[in-house]
Amino acid sequence: MPAIDVAQSANSGKKLNRRKVRWWKSRTFDFLQFIALIAFVVWITWRSAAAMDYRWQWYRLPKYFYRIIDGELIWGPLINGMFVTLEIAAWGMVLTLIIGLITAILRLSDSFAGQVLARTYLETIRNTPLLVQVSIFYFVLQPILGINNPLWTGILALAFFEGSFASEIIRAGINSVPRGQWEASSTVGLSKAKTYIYVILPQAVPLMLPPLTGILVNLVKHSAILSFVAVFELTTEARNLIGDTFMSFEIWFTIGAMYLVVTITLSTLVGVLERRIGRGR
Amino acid sequence: MSDGTGKQAMIQLRGVNKMFGDFQALYDINLDVYQGERVVICGPSGSGKSTLIRCINRLEEHETGEIIVDGIRLDDDTRKIAEIRAEIGMVFQLFNLFPHLSVLDNCTLGPMKARGISRTEAQKLAMRYLEKVRIPEQAGKYPSQLSGGQQQRVAIARSLCMSPKIMLFDEPTSALDPEMIKEVLDVMIELAETGMTMICVTHEMGFAKTVADKMIFMDEGRIVEEATPAEFFTNPKNDRTKLFLSQILLH
Amino acid sequence: MVKQKSAKLTIGVLDVIVLTSVVALVGFIAYRVNFVLIYKWDWSVIPTYLFRWDEKTASLVPNLLIKGMIATIRVAIWAMLVSSILGVILGIARTSDRLLPRLVSWAYVEFIRNIPPVPFLFLFYFFISSQIMPILGIDEFVYSASPQKLAVAEFMFGPANLMTNFLSGMISLSMMSAAYIAEIVRSGIQVIPKGQREAGQTIGLSPFAIMRYIILPQAIQRVVPPLAGQFITLIKDSSLIALISVQELSFLAMEIAISEQRFFEVWIFTGFMYFTVCYSCAKAFGWLERRMGAHRY
Numbered sequence: 151m152p153a154i155d156v157a158q159s160a161n162s163g164k165k166l167n168r169r170k171v172r173w174w175k176s177r178t179f180d181f182l183q184f185i186a187l188i189a190f191v192v193w194i195t196w197r198s199a200a201a202m203d204y205r206w207q208w209y210r211l212p213k214y215f216y217r218i219i220d221g222e223l224i225w226g227p228l229i230n231g232m233f234v235t236l237e238i239a240a241w242g243m244v245l246t247l248i249i250g251l252i253t254a255i256l257r258l259s260d261s262f263a264g265q266v267l268a269r270t271y272l273e274t275i276r277n278t279p280l281l282v283q284v285s286i287f288y289f290v291l292q293p294i295l296g297i298n299n300p301l302w303t304g305i306l307a308l309a310f311f312e313g314s315f316a317s318e319i320i321r322a323g324i325n326s327v328p329r330g331q332w333e334a335s336s337t338v339g340l341s342k343a344k345t346y347i348y349v350i351l352p353q354a355v356p357l358m359l360p361p362l363t364g365i366l367v368n369l370v371k372h373s374a375i376l377s378f379v380a381v382f383e384l385t386t387e388a389r390n391l392i393g394d395t396f397m398s399f400e401i402w403f404t405i406g407a408m409y410l411v412v413t414i415t416l417s418t419l420v421g422v423l424e425r426r427i428g429r430g431r
Numbered sequence: 432m433s434d435g436t437g438k439q440a441m442i443q444l445r446g447v448n449k450m451f452g453d454f455q456a457l458y459d460i461n462l463d464v465y466q467g468e469r470v471v472i473c474g475p476s477g478s479g480k481s482t483l484i485r486c487i488n489r490l491e492e493h494e495t496g497e498i499i500v501d502g503i504r505l506d507d508d509t510r511k512i513a514e515i516r517a518e519i520g521m522v523f524q525l526f527n528l529f530p531h532l533s534v535l536d537n538c539t540l541g542p543m544k545a546r547g548i549s550r551t552e553a554q555k556l557a558m559r560y561l562e563k564v565r566i567p568e569q570a571g572k573y574p575s576q577l578s579g580g581q582q583q584r585v586a587i588a589r590s591l592c593m594s595p596k597i598m599l600f601d602e603p604t605s606a607l608d609p610e611m612i613k614e615v616l617d618v619m620i621e622l623a624e625t626g627m628t629m630i631c632v633t634h635e636m637g638f639a640k641t642v643a644d645k646m647i648f649m650d651e652g653r654i655v656e657e658a659t660p661a662e663f664f665t666n667p668k669n670d671r672t673k674l675f676l677s678q679i680l681l682h
Numbered sequence: 683m684v685k686q687k688s689a690k691l692t693i694g695v696l697d698v699i700v701l702t703s704v705v706a707l708v709g710f711i712a713y714r715v716n717f718v719l720i721y722k723w724d725w726s727v728i729p730t731y732l733f734r735w736d737e738k739t740a741s742l743v744p745n746l747l748i749k750g751m752i753a754t755i756r757v758a759i760w761a762m763l764v765s766s767i768l769g770v771i772l773g774i775a776r777t778s779d780r781l782l783p784r785l786v787s788w789a790y791v792e793f794i795r796n797i798p799p800v801p802f803l804f805l806f807y808f809f810i811s812s813q814i815m816p817i818l819g820i821d822e823f824v825y826s827a828s829p830q831k832l833a834v835a836e837f838m839f840g841p842a843n844l845m846t847n848f849l850s851g852m853i854s855l856s857m858m859s860a861a862y863i864a865e866i867v868r869s870g871i872q873v874i875p876k877g878q879r880e881a882g883q884t885i886g887l888s889p890f891a892i893m894r895y896i897i898l899p900q901a902i903q904r905v906v907p908p909l910a911g912q913f914i915t916l917i918k919d920s921s922l923i924a925l926i927s928v929q930e931l932s933f934l935a936m937e938i939a940i941s942e943q944r945f946f947e948v949w950i951f952t953g954f955m956y957f958t959v960c961y962s963c964a965k966a967f968g969w970l971e972r973r974m975g976a977h978r979y
Contacts, residue, residue, distance in 0.1 A: 177781045180780060180781035180782035180785065181781065181782075181785065183782050184781075184782055184785040184786060184789075188789070195809075198809075202812055202813065256696075256700070259696050260694065260696075261694055261696035261697045262693070263696075263697040263701050263704075264696050264700045267700050267704065273957075273961065274957065276960075276964075277914075277918075277956065277957045277960035277961045278918065278953050278956045278957050278960070279917075279918040279919065279920075279921035279932065279956055280921075281921040281922060281924065281932055282921060282935075282949070282952055282953045282956055283953070285935075285936075285949050285952075286949050286950065286953055289939065289945035289946070289949050290945065290946050290949055290950060293719060294711055294714050294715055294719065295710075295711075295714065296714065296718070367796070370798070371796075371797075371798040371799065372798070372799075373798075374798040374799070374800035374801055375799075375800055375922070378925065385798070385800055385801055388801070389804075398808050399805075399808065399809075402801060402804055402805040402808065403805070405801055406797060406801050406802070406805060409797060409798050409801060410793075410796055410797060413796040413797070413798075414792075414796050417792075417795070417796055488883075488884060490883065490884070513886055513888065516883055516884055516886050517885075517886030519884065520884065520885075521880075521881075521884040523877055523880070523881065525875075525877055527875070527877035527878060527880065527881035528881070529878065529881070529896055529900075531900050531903065540885065540887070540895060540896075541885030541886055541887065544887055544891045544895060545885060545886035545887050545888070545891070546886070586881075589881075589885065590884070590885070592885075593885050593886060
């Protein structure tokens with residue numbers, strides 16, 4: 151409903167008393183209930199850990215983050231693992247974008263061989279588990295291609311996996327620009343390449359940004375699977391620490407929280423991007 | 432409550448105000464609609480016409496003031512609201528037919544599930560009203576197979592199947608192609624001739640002249656003018672009404 | 683948007699580039715395998731792990747790879763059932779008028795979407811195996827059950843000694859999948875126009891009747907295809923529970939590869955098995971959807 155002149159209506163209309171909402175139906179009460187529920191879940195977890203005589207040893211944890219030896223700061227395994235995870239995500243993102251872009255170009259092209267290659271790639275990735283893809287990269291392709299660094303094998307495997315999603319995002323973004331834009335561009339005499347650069351991409355890229363950032367979240371999440379093939383990222387470090395210290399709960403809770411901090415930060419960024427772009431339209 | 436002639440007011444609105452957040456959609460609305468009366472509401476878009484009739488069957492909740500329909504006061508009591516809604520038929524601008532049900536099932540759902548009538552009874556009822564709106568042959572089809580005009584007539588039949596005492600029309604022809612408007616208006620005129628209490632939000636001034644007992648012009652959430660059609664079209668008092676009429680009659 | 687099937691699929695520059703690169707890559711791989719690694723392929727290990735000759739019954743019986751595939755599908759079916767129930771509840775809660783159900787559902791979905799599956803699986807496994815399973819009495823059941831009961835349980839949940847692992851793996855898979863199903867259900871409900879609910883109200887239907895006869899029938903039509911996709915996702919994701927020693931396809935592939943020292947053949951063939959199952963499921967669901975679509979309004 152279009153807004154009428156608010157200033158005028160405020161003057162002429164009498165101030166209204168909102169109908170009172172009963173307290174147990176109010177939003178505040180719902181929110182309090184929600185907090186209580188969260189507290190209850192935490193309490194239950196705590197209690198059940200206590201019930202099985204689990205000895206909480208949180209005090210032993212800080213040294214696995216960092217230690218200060220002779221006034222020098224030395225990062226512990228948890229922080230080092232986090233760095234490796236972030237490194238995987240960062241390089242993975244670069245490779246993902248390259249693979250996604252190439253695949254999208256092949257899919258949008260008229261090239262028969264290109265189409266077949268892109269389709270084969272996409273169907274293979276879509277219909278096999280990531281764990282099996284990682285295994286094939288590590289046990290089969292690593293020796294064949296002569297890569298002698300499991301970290302890069304892992305990054306490559308993840309990039310090929312996420313690349314299938316990236317290519318769909320890029321393709322969908324380009325396809326979402328109406329046909330009329332192509333037609334209008336050709337009537338003003340733009341070539342195909344110029345149409346892409348000046349008309350299509352400026353409209354498509356803002357649409358692609360939020361889901362592409364979402365892929366970064368997925369890279370952080372899925373990098374944990376590389377603990378399976380001896381890449382020393384956060385989850386591997388955690389499993390090794392548990393082997394050494396038997397503090398399974400403390401360490402799983404801690405790295406769970408560490409992952410959440412990173413992914414939620416990135417997810418929030420996606421949300422902000424989406425709103426920004428939504429407003430710009 | 433009754434007026435001087437002793438006729439029972441079917442719908443009474445007393446000092447009704449309605450907010451959407453900080454935006455006030457209705458200001459101090461007072462309106463009486465009598466049994467068998469046919470009211471046409473017009474006004475520019477955003478003037479609160481739709482909000483007004485949606486308050487009458489409580490699709491929107493008013494903040495202050497009083498709405499009494501057929502002797503029942505609208506408040507938070509959900510049982511009363513179901514009772515009132517069953518007595519008020521409503522026809523929407525976008526038809527709102529149920530796309531997953533056939534035309535016949537669209538019409539029988541209310542009688543069967545809200546009134547508890549048997550399937551055969553409900554189907555008989557539905558066919559009677561489908562004949563009234565002149566599309567009994569479409570009973571087995573799905574809404575998407577019908578034209579807009581046909582869909583709107585099904586929507587009217589669906590409402591009539593609940594044997595309502597009052598019919599509300601919310602711009603029933605404004606989503607239709609010009610050539611289909613007439614078939615819907617014809618059905619509405621026939622309905623008016625049966626003595627149904629009707630409130631129509633519409634810009635079809637020809638229809639208004641034919642059937643209306645009372646014309647209401649709204650602007651910026653207020654009832655600006657309330658008059659008989661004769662007076663309304665020949666001698667409008669308010670400047671905004673004049674402006675509106677001059678614009679709409681040009682089309 | 684569907685790419686137009688244009689007649690002008692001709693051999694262009696791009697084809698030449700693509701073909702050259704593919705040939706070069708295949709050539710490089712062949713060179714590395716045959717002349718650098720000097721690898722002798724031996725695919726004969728695969729058939730023996732698909733089927734073996736059983737002396738007692740004198741017949742061919744499924745061996746580890748086939749059994750693994752069956753176990754994988756079994757986990758996926760269970761997880762699909764459990765996560766559908768949980769997901770539908772969460773999805774409906776997400777569209778509630780009240781804040782509390784919306785908040786709870788939102789918190790759950792966001793938590794699952796942001797936590798990596800592997801740590802979640804481990805945490806859940808440690809928690810479940812030490813907490814919930816003793817309460818449910820799974821181990822006691824396994825020790826004390828009659829052979830018939832045990833046979834039924836093994837048919838449904840796999841080997842008795844790994845039932846705890848199976849259940850925790852299955853439940854954590856379900857919990858992860860439920861978050862995605864909740865989103866599918868939520869969007870299925872929310873795309874139904876507001877006018878549908880209002881039309882239901884004006885013909886005097888109760889909120890329950892509106893949900894039952896108007897909203898859900900329309901939502902289900904929209905929700906079934908993505909749910910079928912979710913089942914395929916579950917077949918794939920179930921490979922994760924190999925990490926907690928559930929003997930499904932990936933786990934057994936790992937074991938066979940190590941014991942036979944045939945990593946190339948076993949992993950490639952395992953990938954092929956997953957591909958066959960997932961691809962044919964996708965095709966079958968697509969075919970069913972088109973057939974159902976023919977009867978659609």
